[in-house]
Amino acid sequence: MATFCAIDDSRTLLRKGDSATMATRSKTATRRTRAGSPRSRGRLAPGKAARGLDAAEVAGGRALLLASLPLAAVQPTPFQRDLSPTHAKRLAARIDETAAFLDPLIVVRGEDGRLWTPNGRHRLAAAKVLGMKQITTLISPDESLAYRILALNTEKAHNLRDRSLEVIRMARNLEKRRGSERESSFTAEFEAPELLTLGMVYEQSPRFAGGAYSAFLKKVDRFGERALGASLAQRADFAARLLEIDTRVKKIIAGLQTRGFKSPYLRNYVVARINPVRFHKVKKGDTAPPMPLGQALTRMAAAARAFNLASVSNADLAWVAVGAGD
Numbered sequence: 001m002a003t004f005c006a007i008d009d010s011r012t013l014l015r016k017g018d019s020a021t022m023a024t025r026s027k028t029a030t031r032r033t034r035a036g037s038p039r040s041r042g043r044l045a046p047g048k049a050a051r052g053l054d055a056a057e058v059a060g061g062r063a064l065l066l067a068s069l070p071l072a073a074v075q076p077t078p079f080q081r082d083l084s085p086t087h088a089k090r091l092a093a094r095i096d097e098t099a100a101f102l103d104p105l106i107v108v109r110g111e112d113g114r115l116w117t118p119n120g121r122h123r124l125a126a127a128k129v130l131g132m133k134q135i136t137t138l139i140s141p142d143e144s145l146a147y148r149i150l151a152l153n154t155e156k157a158h159n160l161r162d163r164s165l166e167v168i169r170m171a172r173n174l175e176k177r178r179g180s181e182r183e184s185s186f187t188a189e190f191e192a193p194e195l196l197t198l199g200m201v202y203e204q205s206p207r208f209a210g211g212a213y214s215a216f217l218k219k220v221d222r223f224g225e226r227a228l229g230a231s232l233a234q235r236a237d238f239a240a241r242l243l244e245i246d247t248r249v250k251k252i253i254a255g256l257q258t259r260g261f262k263s264p265y266l267r268n269y270v271v272a273r274i275n276p277v278r279f280h281k282v283k284k285g286d287t288a289p290p291m292p293l294g295q296a297l298t299r300m301a302a303a304a305r306a307f308n309l310a311s312v313s314n315a316d317l318a319w320v321a322v323g324a325g326d
Contacts, residue, residue, distance in 0.1 A: 261314075
């Protein structure tokens with residue numbers, strides 16, 4: 001049995017209050033910026049203009065339901081990141097210790113009328129560990145929220161692998177329902193184009209070192225104007241080519257190790273060396289890539305095949321280490 005209570009999210013953005021009004025003072029004197037104003041830390045500037053609804057207008061906002069639902073009625077979206085049993089057990093222990101569940105699950109209606117929680121997989125798992133009969137939820141009538149929730153999960157950032165896998169799973173789900181729409185129409189759902197490509201790579205190679213290739217992909221990967229289904233087919237080819245390049249990179253690393261190089265930055269160094277756009281500087285307001293992704297992968301593969309092991313020095317690796325530290 002579900003218990004409901006209507007509330008309202010009022011479609012409003014809270015104004016950022018500036019509660020810290022005193023600047024940090026040193027023991028000797030007040031430190032000032034070049035402009036002459038006191039330097040402050042841990043403060044955010046409030047918005048210049050107020051947004052959202054006034055108190056009298058809240059009743060006209062977008063309704064939500066605060067509901068206690070049977071645990072079995074709710075399930076995670078099929079494209080969420082993989083469950084971490086360790087995290088779920090730890091969360092269950094904390095809920096049990098405090099005897100309180102104060103963070104409701106966000107719930108929307110998914111496919112076939114089922115209830116999905118796009119933000120709360122581990123809380124749901126923790127509730128199952130504890131044997132809870134009901135769970136507190138916020139039900140939203142906006143079903144598309146299930147595909148936009150990734151952009152809102154900023155409190156505890158996912159790692160690159162989790163984000164990429166969520167995005168590609170989401171894309172495959174949307175392909176079945178809206179595959180004829182352009183890929184570029186899903187920018188709010190997919191967060192970043194390179195996550196689609198990396199997601200396909202991680203599906204084939206879960207231990208892929210995506211972080212080494214992230215900077216390269218950010219410069220050349222863009223959302224396409226093709227239909228989502230056609231775009232994903234093209235990205236499958238890009239992912240396969242990236243895996244081939246990484247296979248070559250692994251051989252280069254093995255060769256460097258046999259020559260006595262033991263730096264943990266070997267992969268980053270090699271990928272940087274074969275990156276065809278590593279010296280490209282992005283100008284302000286410039287959104288066009290320096291070259292198409294397919295062309296960039298072709299050049300990267302050629303550079304990997306032509307890599308000269310004898311050209312590597314310890315000084316080069318030390319330079320890479322400094323860059324990684326920064």
